[in-house]
Amino acid sequence: MKPANDKWGFRAEGSEQINLDKADSSLYRRLLNREPGFAACLFCGSCRATCTSGNEGMNFRLAHLLLQRGETARLKSLTDPCLLCGKCTLVCPRNVNIRAVVYNLKIMLHEPF
Amino acid sequence: MYQHNRYQKGKPQQVAVVGAGVAGLSAALTLKKQGVGVVVFEKDESPGGHLQQWHALFPDREPAAGVLDLLKQEVSEQKISLRTQTEVAAVTPSGDKFRIETSQGEQNEFDAVLLATGFQLFDAARKEEYGYGIYQRVITSAGLEQRLGHGGTGLTVNGRPPHRVAFVHCVGSRDEKVGNHYCSKVCCVTGVKQAITIKEHFPQCEVLNFYMDLRMFGTGYEELYREAQEKWGVMFIRGRVSEASQMYDGTIQLKAEDTLMGRPVRATVDWLVLLVGMEPEKRAQLWARSLGLRTGQAGFFSSPEKFLHPSLTTVNGVFTAGACTGPASIPESVSQGRAAAISVLEFLAKKDEAGK
Ligand SMILES: Cc1cc2nc3c(=O)[nH]c(=O)nc-3n(C[C@H](O)[C@H](O)[C@H](O)COP(=O)(O)OP(=O)(O)OC[C@H]3O[C@@H](n4cnc5c(N)ncnc54)[C@H](O)[C@@H]3O)c2cc1C
Ligand code: SF4
Ligand code: SF4
Ligand code: SF4
Numbered sequence: 001m002k003p004a005n006d007k008w009g010f011r012a013e014g015s016e017q018i019n020l021d022k023a024d025s026s027l028y029r030r031l032l033n034r035e036p037g038f039a040a041c042l043f044c045g046s047c048r049a050t051c052t053s054g055n056e057g058m059n060f061r062l063a064h065l066l067l068q069r070g071e072t073a074r075l076k077s078l079t080d081p082c083l084l085c086g087k088c089t090l091v092c093p094r095n096v097n098i099r100a101v102v103y104n105l106k107i108m109l110h111e112p113f
Numbered sequence: 114m115y116q117h118n119r120y121q122k123g124k125p126q127q128v129a130v131v132g133a134g135v136a137g138l139s140a141a142l143t144l145k146k147q148g149v150g151v152v153v154f155e156k157d158e159s160p161g162g163h164l165q166q167w168h169a170l171f172p173d174r175e176p177a178a179g180v181l182d183l184l185k186q187e188v189s190e191q192k193i194s195l196r197t198q199t200e201v202a203a204v205t206p207s208g209d210k211f212r213i214e215t216s217q218g219e220q221n222e223f224d225a226v227l228l229a230t231g232f233q234l235f236d237a238a239r240k241e242e243y244g245y246g247i248y249q250r251v252i253t254s255a256g257l258e259q260r261l262g263h264g265g266t267g268l269t270v271n272g273r274p275p276h277r278v279a280f281v282h283c284v285g286s287r288d289e290k291v292g293n294h295y296c297s298k299v300c301c302v303t304g305v306k307q308a309i310t311i312k313e314h315f316p317q318c319e320v321l322n323f324y325m326d327l328r329m330f331g332t333g334y335e336e337l338y339r340e341a342q343e344k345w346g347v348m349f350i351r352g353r354v355s356e357a358s359q360m361y362d363g364t365i366q367l368k369a370e371d372t373l374m375g376r377p378v379r380a381t382v383d384w385l386v387l388l389v390g391m392e393p394e395k396r397a398q399l400w401a402r403s404l405g406l407r408t409g410q411a412g413f414f415s416s417p418e419k420f421l422h423p424s425l426t427t428v429n430g431v432f433t434a435g436a437c438t439g440p441a442s443i444p445e446s447v448s449q450g451r452a453a454a455i456s457v458l459e460f461l462a463k464k465d466e467a468g469k
Contacts, residue, residue, distance in 0.1 A: 020378060
């Protein structure tokens, strides 16, 4: 993420810090209700490495991490490139049905909250 | 008092076991069943070692009290001679025997000695940045075990369930700052087990585990980790907690780097649990060194033939088993105790042959 005012190489306002006290994990929980299995994800990165759209910015590992930390802003751009081809689900060591998770996430991101 | 060993032809032989933890007791039971005279010295009031302090055991969360009772029952059935409240203060060679001196000044001679002096917990106050001993809601994993009984009432805050609990892995282990470079091995799975127990007591409580690496080395441990994620929603954050501070309401604020996100993270918790590591028992280490026992880099006893004869020491006739040889789980300590007993029997048989 490029800071808005990085003219001087640093930012005077805003913080990179993740504050778990303010994190809103409601979307994460709703997605877990639909696809509980992805809680077993180890953040190993195999899915992204093998992903057909990996070079287009598709990154399930990072999307999951952001979701878990309650950060939703980048989720759309991180999952939009997914073609739902299912290649990633062949490599996941924890057998997460990534395609189904992304599919449901895409729907939820387009649904009104 | 003296008994005849099954293999024995000459004089009756007697073995001293130092430490009545799971390792020492398992060794004593094996020796006794083979007909060897054993005396177990224990500095505490009661046998069992650290097992006495645990609530439920990984990986199955089996109640520790049941395991302890079974062990004690066997000890009394086998009529093991157990000398509690008797600390061994020195072991010295005396002819072809070893003289055991207790802290009360009593002296006795034995044909062989088995050291099962176990470990001591890392003193968490040495990691000053976590405020253990200063902030009330910063506790150790050992302290948490005691609070987990009675439905977890020891964790309620002003009568209500805790909102959030965080665990810090590797406290006093893998840390050059405290002089302990080694991994204590059992704390990762202890942290996972304790996280689950908290969720069992308080399903609404959020549990965070801050780790550097997760080391799920044993049978059933990885499965337990997965259960913690999938079934209980425990959140594992890779990053070492750098500091903790107490807030006005007694909660603890912690700071770490969320290294997978590459960003700093902050969280307020009701309890901060420090997963303390294992250190060699310092007092036993001192007299063992003057006896000529070699210790490895980390200070635990080490065998000159660690692959094939792990219970041997650099002194012929002195053997070791359990966590005094390095971090170990209970089943490992028990196996080591039983294996060491066999090495003792082999030594006694040879001694017996030579004596004839
Ligand atoms: C927080 C925590 C939780 C754990 N939970 C589990 C678990 O759930 N499952 C599991 O498998 N393992 C668990 N462990 C590991 C387990 O505690 C050890 O494997 C076990 O205690 C080792 O047994 P031991 O007999 O070698 O040593 P200890 O249990 O340390 O016993 C050694 C005994 O020797 C005595 N002693 C020492 N020096 C002398 C002396 N000079 N004279 C006389 N007596 C002496 C001590 O008083 C002590 O009674 C846990 C460890 C920790 C730190
Ligand atoms: S299903 Fe989506 S995330 Fe998985 S490999 Fe295909 S494009 Fe990538
Ligand atoms: S491959 Fe599976 S475990 Fe690895 S990051 Fe992707 S979803 Fe998670
Ligand atoms: S077992 Fe885990 S918590 Fe314990 S020292 Fe090793 S890595 Fe750290």
